[in-house]
Amino acid sequence: MAFVPNHCYVAKNTILSMQKSLLKINEPDYEQCLADLFNGHAAAASPSCIVQPRTNAELQQAIRWCFEEDRKICIRGGGHSKQAAVDGAVMLDLSKHLHQVTLLDDGVHVKVQGGCNMGQLLRVLKESKRMVPVGTHPTPGFGxxxxxxxxxxxxSHGLTIDHICELRGWRSNGEPFLLHADKEDGNAWQMMRGAAIFLGIIGEATLKTSTRQPLQVKRTRDPLDRLWWWIQTAESLPKSWSCSLILGTPPDQNTAAVLAMAVSTMSDDSTTETTDLPHQWMANVNGQEELPNFNLPLQNGESEPEQSMTTSRYERLKTRNYSLSIPKGHGKELSDRLTMLMHQRPNQHCRIDLQHIGGAIGEIPIEETAYTGRGCEWSLVICGVSPPGCSQDDTDQANQWADQAFDLLRPMAQHCYIVERHPDSPIYQEQLKLAYGPLLEPLKQLKHQWDPYNRLALLETQ
Ligand SMILES: Cc1cc2nc3c(=O)[nH]c(=O)nc-3n(C[C@H](O)[C@H](O)[C@H](O)COP(=O)(O)OP(=O)(O)OC[C@H]3O[C@@H](n4cnc5c(N)ncnc54)[C@H](O)[C@@H]3O)c2cc1C
Structure with missing residues (x-):
């Protein structure tokens, strides 16, 4: 990986020398790049221009140019967050060219470029019979x-960040960094795994992979009044099993339901620690990328066909999301509050996911990384959805529902998984405190060194 040395002179016309990588407002490729974003808010944004660097050297030049010209930047990884594209900022789109995945000669470690998404990573690892744990959806990226x-x-395998062995990239002024577990670097190694978006731009991560294992998946679509039972049952499972839940409206009915999706890795002899979990549908698959969609299915267990994105990037589904982590043992109270929220949902698209955590995630010492939700059993994702073409009133109702859900569940939460940020909202400081607890002050100090002019994600309310 060619990192341009620190002292490299960056001329003011750097950006002009990158004409091939530069997309200007109103150009068809500029429009297409925004239309391709998963996040509806980001898709509707108007960055001042888009840079799609072809090499790490070009990316570093673009970062330096933004720094010298005092330009706001936003980074597009997988494009799933609101912050992938921001009005008036220079958008650095890493996904177009910087998505290479290389398994190293030892057959164990993998180098992943900063614009790669998790599906691309799994596809390469599959060929070498390796794996790392990733999220439930293939398209999120480095966020x-x-x-x-x-x-x-x-x-059973921990978080994705628990497998990172090395990180390379740049501070917001273009100065390169290289971090790994054995290197003395103050608290940057800890902070960059769980709070990287506030501190630097990652060009490349090296992860430790493990032998690919087949998975068993059991799914059930149940009425909402079974929620308490599912929470209790999931909380009694061994760590070889997870049982994540979705509360929402199935595509073929109007009443709210729960999907329970239990997954376990199987050992070499194709056995798995048995559980007598009831299920409607069961399958053995070769890896995470073959698991059924994590969405409420039709009555027959099939997924609803994917709906194509509307042509206008301004008229896309928009969401207000919050992620709260909740410890074991709130079963009945948690179930009652969630049931009430689902009955009050303003439209059929709003949903709440309960991603089952704990197990190996909780076995990593809390001070290892900046992800502080390790003592929890559930990572709840509240998703207030405004469908395309809905009125402002409908949008307000969906947002208010998400805010209300945050307030109602907040007293049970020990942590906020801050992948969805709302820096313009009054609760942003509360989200940050909940996300980082005693690490927030050291994180702010580190940000002051690494990103003193706040070019990257903010640690203050906007
Ligand atoms: C449909 C869906 C499913 C999801 N499922 C899961 C899940 O199963 N598990 C889970 O943990 N999360 C999940 N998430 C949340 C997801 O992790 C966040 O939305 C995350 O921000 C997505 O990252 P991204 O790179 O795709 O998005 P982007 O919007 O491109 O980036 C998100 C943030 O990361 C920063 N960033 C991106 N690339 C880099 C880089 N190379 N260096 C430094 N900063 C960078 C950006 O500046 C931005 O602030 C899901 C989200 C969605 C919408």
Whole structure:
């Protein structure tokens, strides 16, 4: 990987020398790049220009140019967050060219470029019969990889960040960094795994992989009044199993339901620690990328066909999301509050996921990384959804429902998984405190050294 040395002179016309990588407002490729973003808010944004660096050297030049010209930047990894594209900022789109995945000669470690998404990573590892735990969806990128990475095999294999061995990239002024476990670097190694988006731009991560194992998956679609039973049952499972839940409206009915999706890795002889979990549908699959969608299925267990994105990037589904981590033992109270929220949901698209954590995630010492939700059993994702073309009133109702859900569940929460940030909202400081607890002050101090002009994600309310 060619990192341009520190002292490299960056001329003011650097950006002009990158014409091939530069997309300007109103150009078809500029429009397409925004239309391709998963996040509806980001898709509707108007960055001042988009840079799609072809090499790490170009990326570093672009970062330096933004720094010298005092330009706001936003980084597009997998494009799943609101912050992938921001009005008036220079958007650095890493996903277009910087998505290489290389398994190293030892057959164990993998180098992943900063614009890669988790599906691309799994596809390469599959060929070499290796794996790392990732999230439930193939398209999130480094926003997931460097902030946590909660998925179906987290209880047996940990978070994605727990597998990072080395990180290379740049501070917001373009100065390169190289971090790994054995290097003396103050608390940067800890902070970059769980809070990287506030501190630097990651060009490349090296992860330790493990032997790919087949998985068994058991799914059930149940009425909502079974929620308490599912929470209790999940909390009694061994760490070889996870049982994540979705509360929402199935595509073929109007009443709220729960999907229970239990997943376990199987050992070499194709056995798995048995559980007598009831299920409607069961399958053995070769890896995470073959698991059924983590969505409420139709009555027959099939997924609803994917709906194509509307042509206009301004009229896309928009969400207000909060992620709260909750410890074991709140079963009845948690179930009652969630049931009430689901009955009050303003439209059929709003949903709440309960991603099952604990197990191996809780066995890593809390001071290892900046992800502090390790003592919890559930990572709840509250998703207030405004469907395309809905009125402002409908949007307000969906947002208010998400805010209300946050307030109602907050007293049970020990942690906020801050992958969805709301720096313009009054609760942002509360989200940050809940996300980092006693690490927040050291994180702010480190940010002051690494990103003193606040070019990257903010640790203050906007
Ligand atoms: C459908 C869906 C499913 C999800 N499932 C899961 C799940 O199962 N598990 C889970 O843990 N999370 C999950 N998430 C949350 C997801 O982790 C966050 O939305 C995350 O921010 C996505 O990262 P991204 O790179 O795709 O998004 P982006 O919007 O591109 O980036 C998110 C943030 O990361 C920063 N960033 C991106 N790349 C880099 C880089 N190379 N260096 C430094 N900063 C960078 C960006 O600046 C931005 O602030 C899901 C989200 C969605 C929408």
């Amino acid at each position: 997931l990889l460097c902030m946590g990475g909660i998925g179906h095999i987290g209880r």
